[in-house]
Amino acid sequence: MRPAELNLVRYSVRLESETDFSGWRDAARRLALNEIKPEDISWHVAADSDRRPSDLPTVPAGAQLAVPRDFIARAETAFCHSDPSRFAFLYRLLWRLRSEPKLLAIASDPDTRRLEAMEKAVRRDSHKMHAFVRFRKIGEGNDERYVAWFEPDHFIVERNADFFVRRFTGMRWTILTPYASADWDGERLAIGPGAAKGDAPDQDDTEALWRTYFENIFNPARLKVKAMQKEMPKKYWRNLPEASLIPDLIAGADKAAKEMIARMPTTPAPHHAKVQAKHWPRREPTQSPNDDDAGSISELREAAKGCRRCPLWRDATQTVFGEGPDNAKVIFVGEQPGDQEDLAGKPFVGPAGKVFDAILDDAGVDRQKVYVTNAVKHFKFEPRGKRRIHSKPNAGEVQACRWWIDREFALIKPELAVALGATAALSLLGKAIPVTKMRGQVIEREDGLRVFITIHPSFILRIQEPAEKEAERERFLQDMREVKRLMAA
Amino acid sequence: MSALIVREKLAILSDAAKYDASCASSGSAKKDSLKSGGIGSTEGMGICHSYAPDGRCISLLKILLTNFCIYDCSYCINRSSSNVKRARFSIDEVVKLTMDFYRRNYIEGLFLSSGVIRSPDETMGEMVEVARRLRLEEKFSGYIHLKTIPESSAELVEKAGLYADRLSINVELPTDEGVKKLAPEKKPETIRLSMARLRQKMEEKAEPTLRTKKRERFAPGGQSTQMIVGADKTSDDGILHTSARLYGSYHLRRVYYSAFSPIPDSSSSLPLQKPPLMREHRLYQADWLMRFYGFSQPEILAGSSDGMLDLAIDPKLAWALRNRGQFPVDVNRADREALLRVPGLGTKVVAKILETRRHRRLRLEDVGRICQSIAKLRPFIIAEGWSPGTLTDKPGLRDKIVRSCEQLSLF
Numbered sequence: 034m035r036p037a038e039l040n041l042v043r044y045s046v047r048l049e050s051e052t053d054f055s056g057w058r059d060a061a062r063r064l065a066l067n068e069i070k071p072e073d074i075s076w077h078v079a080a081d082s083d084r085r086p087s088d089l090p091t092v093p094a095g096a097q098l099a100v101p102r103d104f105i106a107r108a109e110t111a112f113c114h115s116d117p118s119r120f121a122f123l124y125r126l127l128w129r130l131r132s133e134p135k136l137l138a139i140a141s142d143p144d145t146r147r148l149e150a151m152e153k154a155v156r157r158d159s160h161k162m163h164a165f166v167r168f169r170k171i172g173e174g175n176d177e178r179y180v181a182w183f184e185p186d187h188f189i190v191e192r193n194a195d196f197f198v199r200r201f202t203g204m205r206w207t208i209l210t211p212y213a214s215a216d217w218d219g220e221r222l223a224i225g226p227g228a229a230k231g232d233a234p235d236q237d238d239t240e241a242l243w244r245t246y247f248e249n250i251f252n253p254a255r256l257k258v259k260a261m262q263k264e265m266p267k268k269y270w271r272n273l274p275e276a277s278l279i280p281d282l283i284a285g286a287d288k289a290a291k292e293m294i295a296r297m298p299t300t301p302a303p304h305h306a307k308v309q310a311k312h313w314p315r316r317e318p319t320q321s322p323n324d325d326d327a328g329s330i331s332e333l334r335e336a337a338k339g340c341r342r343c344p345l346w347r348d349a350t351q352t353v354f355g356e357g358p359d360n361a362k363v364i365f366v367g368e369q370p371g372d373q374e375d376l377a378g379k380p381f382v383g384p385a386g387k388v389f390d391a392i393l394d395d396a397g398v399d400r401q402k403v404y405v406t407n408a409v410k411h412f413k414f415e416p417r418g419k420r421r422i423h424s425k426p427n428a429g430e431v432q433a434c435r436w437w438i439d440r441e442f443a444l445i446k447p448e449l450a451v452a453l454g455a456t457a458a459l460s461l462l463g464k465a466i467p468v469t470k471m472r473g474q475v476i477e478r479e480d481g482l483r484v485f486i487t488i489h490p491s492f493i494l495r496i497q498e499p500a501e502k503e504a505e506r507e508r509f510l511q512d513m514r515e516v517k518r519l520m521a522a
Numbered sequence: 523m524s525a526l527i528v529r530e531k532l533a534i535l536s537d538a539a540k541y542d543a544s545c546a547s548s549g550s551a552k553k554d555s556l557k558s559g560g561i562g563s564t565e566g567m568g569i570c571h572s573y574a575p576d577g578r579c580i581s582l583l584k585i586l587l588t589n590f591c592i593y594d595c596s597y598c599i600n601r602s603s604s605n606v607k608r609a610r611f612s613i614d615e616v617v618k619l620t621m622d623f624y625r626r627n628y629i630e631g632l633f634l635s636s637g638v639i640r641s642p643d644e645t646m647g648e649m650v651e652v653a654r655r656l657r658l659e660e661k662f663s664g665y666i667h668l669k670t671i672p673e674s675s676a677e678l679v680e681k682a683g684l685y686a687d688r689l690s691i692n693v694e695l696p697t698d699e700g701v702k703k704l705a706p707e708k709k710p711e712t713i714r715l716s717m718a719r720l721r722q723k724m725e726e727k728a729e730p731t732l733r734t735k736k737r738e739r740f741a742p743g744g745q746s747t748q749m750i751v752g753a754d755k756t757s758d759d760g761i762l763h764t765s766a767r768l769y770g771s772y773h774l775r776r777v778y779y780s781a782f783s784p785i786p787d788s789s790s791s792l793p794l795q796k797p798p799l800m801r802e803h804r805l806y807q808a809d810w811l812m813r814f815y816g817f818s819q820p821e822i823l824a825g826s827s828d829g830m831l832d833l834a835i836d837p838k839l840a841w842a843l844r845n846r847g848q849f850p851v852d853v854n855r856a857d858r859e860a861l862l863r864v865p866g867l868g869t870k871v872v873a874k875i876l877e878t879r880r881h882r883r884l885r886l887e888d889v890g891r892i893c894q895s896i897a898k899l900r901p902f903i904i905a906e907g908w909s910p911g912t913l914t915d916k917p918g919l920r921d922k923i924v925r926s927c928e929q930l931s932l933f
Contacts, residue, residue, distance in 0.1 A: 260577025
């Protein structure tokens, strides 16, 4: 003991154990409220010290010690660290916090960094305990118990016992460590004294199976010893039954990998031909039915599944083809399927489709009697995180997909087409149309088909202001009433 | 059935599963066995119980139910033409192995995949039965990941979602053309549809039911997929494009990249070389840029000559070197988005910088203390008393940083 310490230290605090946080907290509170400086205190654990503890000052009446809310929880974590100077360090932090309440938010401060480093070490050690405890079974039937030996770096048994209770509730188990033990009898958790490695069972028959698994799940062509050791340092190896295999696996890896690479392809396994004949009778790529042959909407839909007329199929889930009776009097044409339509494979099932359905219903148009389809049949989008942002199909894509639209019209022979929005109008009329200006008008195509122009229902969805939204919905409803009138005419 | 036979099967059926990269046991809903009195818990964060010398963690018992398979995918050791030894676990054996390993704390749970025998539904049905028995008969609350068979029926997949924490379907290769060429019997269209259906199912089940107002449990760990890298000629840009599409379209939790590894008795159409591990590592880093750093897929490799990630430096640094006009960034003023684009600043460090600078201005040394190393950082930031001057635009900057980082590399 240095003389300086003998002379200057006024208070000697004795803690019950290495993990006696409440003892530390009580002492620290009393000392700080009595303005006792960090350098005037020495901290001891009962087991290691025969030094007589000082009588601690009482808390002055009405005195309050305010600390940031997370300090207690963080200090409690750091308290499990094995560093013997932690008691004094945490008191110093407490002392500083009185005049610097934001101290713990300043990540560049040396004391804050030290606290963080200690917490991190304790958390890592806890994590390794969750991972590397290996139970061995003893006894059978009613006597069945699981016992583990583990050597933590810090005082973490008490802290982590609950984790094992939550995980192994239906088991009787004991975890032995050099400084403490935890025991669960199926109903009650008991923390007891430390033990020696020899107190734990030294083998378990299942270990042979575990080692078999460890050996075989390893791919010798991917040897990365440093990456392994970073997460599973050698100090843990002596208590891991699988670790004794590691040196041989490493030593043999290069040879095993080279053999894998060098081994020449051999002739197919004997059963291969039989499997092929049974399950994959047609080895030749099946010709997709000639698009032109489709004599009905369902055949056309089938043919469109493999459409490769433009590159949009690459990123989409599936072709979303038109839907409705094949003798419909009217065909509604939208722009392109959206996120929901792409997943479901049906047109107009997403939010805009719901608006559309509701308004058709209000207008007295029977959705079952109309055919709905899109100008472009694959969803075009930009991925942004977990969302797909709709992007407008270009003229080339609209042109490519007209091939399908034209055939849908040729098979159904409707009396009226409704172009929902500019893309639909472009597809149906072959040129760009100012939709808002020409809304409500009927344009007759050269082939005699009448095309009614209106907006796309998603336009209503995008309006934020409620009154305006309602007005726009009303206008669309009028358009649909007009469509109904045209259908009847 | 004698133990020796199980051990032989385990050797064959874990060997057959070792080429599968995915093994994470994280991201599921919290559950434990306090109420049921059974065994097992998942607490959000996965636990790696061991590490193989290939550096990959062992968190789950990753096995195949069987390695018999009617498919003949040329990159797969279990393809029907392969001369590998075949085995098949019974449902009981898988359940027992899982419980025996879990009770000894070797694993977080089960990752069950399978070759397809007879029909997809028969195989999928057995996998679902394993999960059902674990949950209902063994009262097992640990992690279960099932690799669904793409052609199996919707009802079976729905049942699988009731018992599993996570479901996955492999896209196999980054392009449809690749799948057609190397896995001629697999249909990319069906794989996509399965993923779409899974996303729909998960969204449907996430809605509270009308009667009980409770949300039904359905694959709380979401869905994931895996693709093989380096078996065909797709560029990194193309691979990342596919990933971005998968994340956006099917809300996958993870896309796993698996460097194509030579397999014994390999098909002659494949590259017989060491697996491109560094490329795989860079792809994971680029994937993080999309998921956690606000990068859109096209910008990660915009301006690169060949659409490939630089193997010597990480993708964020490579991006910064190509976009020096956006630097230096002032650590005392820049917003979170700009800070996240600085090479060497991770999400946690950025959070700490933002918190700290509310109370004091940061000097270069302060930043150094917060993030351990500033070798990579220095040319890209302005701090109190520090400006990189012309350093940001120096022609030899890349090589200089490569040299200073070399010793830190994991490989």
